[in-house]
Amino acid sequence: AQSVAQPEDQVNVAEGNPLTVKCTYSVSGNPYLFWYVQYPNRGLQFLLKYITGDNLVKGSYGFEAEFNKSQTSFHLKKPSALVSDSALYFCAVGGLNFNKFYFGSGTKLNVKP
Amino acid sequence: DVKVTQSSRYLVKRTGEKVFLECVQDMDHENMFWYRQDPGLGLRLIYFSYDVKMKEKGDIPEGYSVSREKKERFSLILESASTNQTSMYLCASSSPSAPGTDTQYFGPGTRLTVL
Numbered sequence: 001a002q003s004v005a006q007p008e009d010q011v012n013v014a015e016g017n018p019l020t021v022k023c024t025y026s027v028s029g030n031p032y033l034f035w036y037v038q039y040p041n042r043g044l045q046f047l048l049k050y051i052t053g054d055n056l057v058k059g060s061y062g063f064e065a066e067f068n069k070s071q072t073s074f075h076l077k078k079p080s081a082l083v084s085d086s087a088l089y090f091c092a093v094g095g096l097n098f099n100k101f102y103f104g105s106g107t108k109l110n111v112k113p
Numbered sequence: 114d115v116k117v118t119q120s121s122r123y124l125v126k127r128t129g130e131k132v133f134l135e136c137v138q139d140m141d142h143e144n145m146f147w148y149r150q151d152p153g154l155g156l157r158l159i160y161f162s163y164d165v166k167m168k169e170k171g172d173i174p175e176g177y178s179v180s181r182e183k184k185e186r187f188s189l190i191l192e193s194a195s196t197n198q199t200s201m202y203l204c205a206s207s208s209p210s211a212p213g214t215d216t217q218y219f220g221p222g223t224r225l226t227v228l
Contacts (some may be wrong), residue, residue: 090156102156
């Protein structure tokens with residue numbers, strides 16, 4: 001069975017500080033991992049994905065994520081947060097059946113000036 | 114750029130009404146999906162389609178049906194709307210590359226309120 005967990009409902013960080021949004025996964029087989037962002041009253045936008053290769057994946061808007069197989073984690077990171085990064089972030093794992101995704105419950109990121 | 118559009122951003126309906134939510138994508142994607150999004154629950158898959166006239170139930174299909182008569186269009190139907198179907202509905206599409214690896218592209222969402 002495929003699943004992801006986002007242990008934090010909300011993350012608060014000051015502008016300019018590094019941010020981390022956590023995600024752990026459970027899959028049978030190779031994990032295909034994704035991060036999406038949702039701004040208020042909008043659909044989800046793709047940020048980055050890990051399929052294979054380098055464990056550090058770089059994505060849009062300066063975000064990156066590190067795949068850690070031993071800890072079954074795929075945390076989203078950014079070295080210096082912006083107020084405009086405030087949004088809802090979803091981690092997802094790609095399933096083996098017709099590209100079904102399994103989404104986490106989402107983490108609300110608040111970046112304060 | 115992939116574009117996925119949904120027919121309405123906001124919709125208010127009454128209990129018992131039949132509701133149609135339309136989704137159109139312009140990238141010739143085979144796969145299309147309908148999710149509902151509720152606070153604290155993330156996205157839950159209602160139905161998906163991997164080809165014209167083909168459909169598969171997702172995790173929460175009860176009370177919903179779908180239609181895919183053309184490749185670019187995927188409709189979600191609430192046969193008799195109920196208040197517990199008040200939610201944000203998101204449509205997505207993807208191409209059928211290696212299973213699980215392809216990015217899904219989302220529409221802007223339809224916020225449905227059932228009174």
